[in-house]
Every structure is written in structure tokens, then in C-alpha cells.
Amino acid sequence: MEFKSLKFPKEFIFGASTAAYQIEGGAYEDGKGLSIWDTFCKQPGRILNGDTGDEACDFYHRYKDDIKIMKEMGLDSFRFSISWPRVFPEGTGKVNQKGLDFYNSLVDELRAASIEPYLTLNHWDMPQSLQDQGGWLNKDTAKHFADYSRFMCENLSDRVKFWTTHNEPHCVASAGHVAGIFAPGHKDIKEGLQVTHNLNLAHGLAVQAMRQSGSAGNKYGIVLAVFPYYPATASIHDHRAAQRWDGYFSRCFLDPIFKGSYPEDMVEYFGDKFPEVTEQELSVISEPIDMLGINCYFRRIIENDPKNAFIGGREFKPRDAAYTQMDWPIYPECLFEVLSMLDKDYDIPELYIIENGAAFHDEVSPDGKVHDARRTRYLHAHIEQAKRAVEQGINLKGYFVWSFLDNFEWALGYSRRFGIVYVDYPTQKRIVKDSGKWYSELLRYNQSLR
Ligand SMILES: OC[C@@H]1[C@@H](O)[C@H](O)[C@@H](O)c2[nH]c(CCc3ccccc3)c[n+]21
Numbered sequence: 001m002e003f004k005s006l007k008f009p010k011e012f013i014f015g016a017s018t019a020a021y022q023i024e025g026g027a028y029e030d031g032k033g034l035s036i037w038d039t040f041c042k043q044p045g046r047i048l049n050g051d052t053g054d055e056a057c058d059f060y061h062r063y064k065d066d067i068k069i070m071k072e073m074g075l076d077s078f079r080f081s082i083s084w085p086r087v088f089p090e091g092t093g094k095v096n097q098k099g100l101d102f103y104n105s106l107v108d109e110l111r112a113a114s115i116e117p118y119l120t121l122n123h124w125d126m127p128q129s130l131q132d133q134g135g136w137l138n139k140d141t142a143k144h145f146a147d148y149s150r151f152m153c154e155n156l157s158d159r160v161k162f163w164t165t166h167n168e169p170h171c172v173a174s175a176g177h178v179a180g181i182f183a184p185g186h187k188d189i190k191e192g193l194q195v196t197h198n199l200n201l202a203h204g205l206a207v208q209a210m211r212q213s214g215s216a217g218n219k220y221g222i223v224l225a226v227f228p229y230y231p232a233t234a235s236i237h238d239h240r241a242a243q244r245w246d247g248y249f250s251r252c253f254l255d256p257i258f259k260g261s262y263p264e265d266m267v268e269y270f271g272d273k274f275p276e277v278t279e280q281e282l283s284v285i286s287e288p289i290d291m292l293g294i295n296c297y298f299r300r301i302i303e304n305d306p307k308n309a310f311i312g313g314r315e316f317k318p319r320d321a322a323y324t325q326m327d328w329p330i331y332p333e334c335l336f337e338v339l340s341m342l343d344k345d346y347d348i349p350e351l352y353i354i355e356n357g358a359a360f361h362d363e364v365s366p367d368g369k370v371h372d373a374r375r376t377r378y379l380h381a382h383i384e385q386a387k388r389a390v391e392q393g394i395n396l397k398g399y400f401v402w403s404f405l406d407n408f409e410w411a412l413g414y415s416r417r418f419g420i421v422y423v424d425y426p427t428q429k430r431i432v433k434d435s436g437k438w439y440s441e442l443l444r445y446n447q448s449l450r
Contacts, residue, residue: 003441003442003445003446005384005387006380006383006384006387006442006445006446007387007445007446007449008387008390008446009390010446010449010450011397012390012396012397012398012399012446013076013077013116013397013398013399014075014076014077014398014399014400014439014442014443014446015075015076015077015078015079015116015118015398015399015400015401016070016073016075016078016079016400016401016402016403016404016420016439017079017080017118017354017355017400017401017402017403017404018059018078018079018080018081018403018404018405018407019080019081019120019123019124019125019167019407020080020081020082020083020086020123020125021035021037021053021056021081021083021123021124021125021408022053022056022057022123022403022407022408022409022410023056023057023059023080023404023405023407023408024053024056024057024058024059024060024083024086025053025054025055025056025057025058025059025060025061026055026058026060026061026086027052027053027054027055027056028054029060030096030098030099030102031089031096031097031098031099032083032085032086032089032096032099033085033086033088033089033090033091033096033127033128033129034085034089034127034128034129035083035084035085035125035126035127035128035183036124036125036126036127036128036131036135036183036184037053037124037125037183038052038053038054038125038128039128039131039183039184040182040183040184040185041053041054043185046185046411047410047411047412047413048411048412048413048415049413049414049415050413051408051413051414051415052408053408055425056407056408057405057406057407057423057425057428058428059405060102062428063105063106063109064109065430066404066405066430067109067110067113067115068113069421069430069432070110070113070115070404071113071114071115072440073420073432073436073439073440073443074440074443074444074447075115075404075443076115076116076398076443076447077115077116077117077118077162077398077400078110078115078116078117078118078404079118079119079120079354079400080106080117080118080119080120081119081120081121081122081123081125081167082103082119082120082121082152083099083125084121084122084125084126084127084145084148085125085126085127085128085129086099086102086103087099087100087103087148087151087152088127088148088151089127089129090127090129090130091126091127091129091130091141091144091148092130092144092147092148095151100155103152103155103156104155104156107156107159107160108159111159116161116162117156117159117160117162118162118164118352118354118400119152119156119160119162119163119164120164120165120166120167120223121145121148121149121152121163121164121165121166121206122145122165122166122167122172122202123167124167124168124171124172124176124182124183126141126183130144131184135184135195136172136173136177136195136198136199136202137177137191137194137195137198138198139198139201141198141202142198142199142201142202142205143205145165145202145205145206146202146205146206146208146209147209149163149165149206149209149210150206150209150210150212150213153209153210153213153214153218154213154214157210157213157214157215157218158215160218161215161217161218161219162218162219162221162291163210163214163218163219163220163221164220164221164222164223164291164293164354165202165203165206165207165220165221165222166199166202166203166222166223167223167295168223168224168225168295169196169199169200169203169222169224169253170196170224170225170248170249170252170253171225172195172199173192173193173195173196173199174192174248174249174310176192176195177191177192177195178191178192178310179310181411182410182411189270189273189309189310190273192310193270193273193274193275194275196252196253196275197275197277197281198275200253200256200257200285201281201284201285203222203257203285204257204281204284204285204286204287205284207220207287207289208284208287211287218290219290219291219350220289220290220291221289221290221291221292221293221350222253222257222289222292222293223292223293223294223295223354223355224250224253224254224292224293224294224295225249225294225295225296226249226250226254226294226295226296226338226341226342227249227250227296227297227298227299227300227334227338228299228300228333228334228337228338228341229242229243229245229246229249229250229299229300229302230242230299230300230301230302231301231302231303232301232302232303232316233303235304237304238302238303238304238313240304241302241303241304241305241311241312241313242300242301242302242313243265244265244266244269244311244312244313245300245302245311245313247263247265247266247269248266248311251263251266252266254342254345254346256282256285256286257285257286257289258286258346258347258348259286259346260282260283260285260286261282262274262277289349290349290350291348291349291350291351291352291397292342292346292348292350292351292352293352293353293354294338294339294342294351294352294353294354294355295354295355295356295402296334296335296338296353296355296356297326297328297334297355297356297357297358297402298324298328298329298330298331298334299329299331299333299334299337300315301315301316301317301318301329302314302315302316303316317329324358324359324360324378325358325359325360325361325416325417326358326359326416328358330358330378330381332378332381332382332384332385333385334382334385335353335356335382335385335386335389336385336386336388336389339351339386339389339394339396340389340392340394343389343392343394343395348395349395350395350397351394351395351396351397352396352397352398352399352400353386353396353398353399353400354400355400355402355403356379356382356399356400356401356402357375357378357379357401357402357403357418357420358374358375358378358379358418359409359416359417359418360372360374360375360378360417361417362375362406362417362422362433364422364424364431368431369431369433369434370422370431370433370434371433371434372433372434372435373434375420375433375435376434376435376438379401379420379435379438379439380438383399383442386399401420401439402418403418403419403420404419404420404421405419405421405423405430406418406419406421406422406423407419407423419433419436420432420433420435420436420439421433421436
């Protein structure tokens with residue numbers, strides 16, 4: 001496929017993203033402690049088909065072979081997360097040396113393959129033992145997270161330069177504590193808002209801790225899901241609903257981190273459900289960061305819905321849009337629009353698209369290949385929008401596709417495939433999909449211009 005329209009600056013990096021619980025497996029191996037997702041998956045009815053991350057893609061054992069695929073593909077960078085309980089089985093205190101050994105080896109293998117590690121410290125798999133003490137509802141957990149982050153930085157920052165604290169804290173707060181569809185499965189709005197604040201606090205404490213102990217030149221940040229929000233109609237009620245969704249899902253994280261205060265309209269809207277916040281905590285949360293990672297897959301069209309007790313709205317699905325297997329509308333301009341908004345409204349040193357991709361029904365054809373043309377078209381269209389942002393002078397420094405491998409899709413188990421590499425779970429065989437081959441050609445084209 002012609003790549004001239006997808007020519008990026010030479011320092012722009014292309015990568016692929018994953019997360020520990022979704023790919024590693026080895027859930028009970030080599031001294032790893034329980035995570036809340038290990039526990040959650042065991043609760044009947046929580047996960048489609050009763051799937052769990054017990055084995056997942058067996059990345060814990062197969063990472064060296066997977067890195068060979070990454071190298072052949074030409075990835076500049078690989079984003080992964082650390083399983084906190086694999087290193088600290090109880091969340092604090094005693095270190096599981098075999099857990100630490102795994103991440104040291106993973107990083108060494110990536111660097112030996114000239115692939116830049118891009119690390120996330122919390123991609124939702126919180127140690128169960130800390131959950132037993134209140135989890136993110138307990139502010140002590142924020143301190144434990146900072147200690148864990150410092151420890152990882154002390155051990156890996158000679159080889160890892162990119163450090164992000166949380167992946168999508170809004171998901172932990174809203175899906176995990178309000179909707180109850182993610183671990184730990186709580187359903188309490190006030191709790192969800194307190195967790196929102198405590199996650200922001202944990203982020204700030206962790207950045208401060210890493211900055212004290214990490215190597216010079218490290219870049220610290222966070223990964224947030226930021227989407228464009230549209231009202232379903234011109235009605236003021238839909239406009240206000242869209243503004244509330246943007247207010248909670250985006251600005252209740254962006255504003256305290258980059259502006260040192262929560263959005264006034266959100267504090268007002270949530271009233272006495274909003275947590276107590278001190279100036280000292282806001283100063284910690286707004287500890288300057290070097291980069292922001294963005295997960296953006298589509299735009300969200302919102303219509304007013306007073307029955308939604310949390311935020312008074314629901315997602316509208318236009319009939320004239322094409323949809324992925326997640327029932328997400330395909331709207332490539334979402335990347336350009338989000339990047340433009342961030343560039344206009346916030347002072348962010350560097351931006352990375354850390355997750356963008358699509359789930360479509362994939363199958364292995366008789367020729368042994370996976371002809372996922374829709375995914376290739378999705379990636380092409382969205383990367384074009386990333387290019388458009390770069391051409392407008394927006395400081396976008398990289399694009400990571402979600403995901404490198406098909407993997408465990410949370411409450412939907414293994415029913416959704418996002419990978420550019422197909423995983424045949426019964427045999428754990430990998431097959432680079434057509435989209436993976438296309439992505440590799442794109443990377444090689446850009447590397448040839450460096
Ligand atoms: O669903 C695909 C991926 C997950 O597998 C990742 O673990 C997670 O980081 C992730 N986030 C998103 C966007 C989540 C989202 C959906 C709908 C509305 C807001 C956020 C999509 N994904």
C-alpha cells in the first residue's frame with residue numbers, strides 16, 4: 001500500500017501496546033501474588049464464557065519468541081505493563097525475586113532487539129492483598145503505589161526511559177467502582193469519585209518518587225483515555241450531557257494533573273459526592289510530567305439520560321456509521337480532534353497515541369493467513385489523522401497500535417481480537433495478520449527515511 005501520505009518525522013516512533021494481565025498468564029507461577037483480576041475472574045458471571053487471564057497468551061514464558069516477531073516487524077517500541085503483584089506479592093514488603101527477574105529479562109531482550117521499552121506501572125491488576133485493605137479507596141494504597149513505582153524505577157531505569165503511572169484511571173474508578181463491570185466490581189458513585197481522586201494522588205506521588213530515584217533523562221507520564229464528545233442532537237440537554245461526560249472521563253484527570261484543580265462544573269455537578277480535596281494533594285497531583293499517553297479509539301456521541309444516576313447520559317449509536325466488534329463507531333478524525341483539543345487546552349510537553357486499534361472477527365484462512373483487511377483500513381485511516389496532527393505542528397511523538405497480540409479483553413474474555421498478531425489460544429501459535437504485515441511495511445518505509 002502506498003505510504004507517501006504516511007511519512008512521519010524521523011524521530012517519530014511506532015510501537016505496539018499490551019498489558020500484563022491481558023497477555024502474561026503465569027498467574028500463579030514463580031511466587032506471583034494474586035491480583036484483583038485473578039480474583040474477579042473467578043467470580044461466576046463476571047467474565048464472558050468464564051474466561052480468565054490464568055494463561056492468556058503465555059507471554060510470561062513466550063516473550064523471547066514474541067520479541068523476535070516484534071523485531072522482524074520492525075517495532076521501534078513495545079508498551080507493556082508491570083504486574084504489581086508479580087513483583088510485590090502482597091503489594092508492599094517482600095519482593096518476589098523471580099517476578100523482578102522476569103521484567104529485567106524482558107527489558108534486556110527488548111533492548112537487545114533495539115526495541116524501546118515503554119512501561120506502565122498500573123494497568124488495573126492491583127494486588128489483592130491491598131484490595132483487602134480497601135484498595136484505591138484507601139489512601140495508603142497511593143503511598144504503596146509510589147513505593148512500588150520507585151522500586152521499579154531503581155531497578156529498570158538504566159534501560160527504561162518511558163514511565164507511565166496509570167493506564168486509564170477513569171476505567172478503574174467508573175467501570176471498577178461505579179458500574180461494577182471491572183474489578184473490584186463495586187457499585188457506588190461516591191466511592192468511584194473518591195477512587196478518582198486517590199488515583200490522581202497516587203499518580204503524583206509516584207512521579208515524585210520516580211523523579212527522586214530514576215535516571216536522568218527519564219520521561220514520566222500517565223496514559224488517559226481521551227475521546228471527542230459530541231451531543232446527539234442540538235438540544236441543550238444533550239450538549240450538557242456531552243459536556244458532563246467530557247468533564248468526568250477527560251477533565252477530572254487532565255485538569256488536576258495539568259492545571260492543579262478539578263473542573264468547577266464537575267465539583268458542582270457531583271456536589272456532596274465529590275471527595276474532600278486539599279491544596280497539598282492538588283500540588284502533588286500536578287507534579288509536572290514530561291509526556292501524556294492517549295488511548296483513543298472513536299468518538300462518543302452522548303444523549304441526555306436522567307436515568308443514568310452517575311453522569312446523566314448515555315451513548316448514542318448513529319445508524320450510518322460503521323462499527324467494530326466492540327460496537328464502537330469508526331471515526332478516524334477522533335485522533336486529530338483529540339490531539340488538537342489537548343494542544344489547545346493544555347500545556348503538554350510530548351504526546352503519544354498509546355492505544356488505537358480495532359476488534360474485528362478474525363479467522364485463519366485455508367492458506368494459514370489472517371486476512372484482516374478491515375483492521376488494516378482502520379489503522380491506515382487513523383494513522384493518517386495522526387500524521388495530520390503532526391503536520392499541524394502538534395507535538396505528537398509516537399503511535400502505538402492496540403494491540404501487538406490478540407489477548408484477554410477484560411469482561412469480554414477472549415471473544416474480541418485486537419491483535420496485529422493472531423493468537424491460536426489452544427496451541428499458543430502466533431500468526432502475523434495481514435494488518436501486522438502492513439504495519440511492518442509502514443514502519444520499514446519510515447525507518448528507510450531516517
Ligand atoms: O478495549 C481495548 C483496550 C483494552 O484491552 C485495554 O486494556 C484498555 O487500556 C483500553 N482502553 C480502551 C478505551 C476504553 C474506553 C472505551 C469506551 C469508553 C471509554 C474508554 C480500549 N482498551
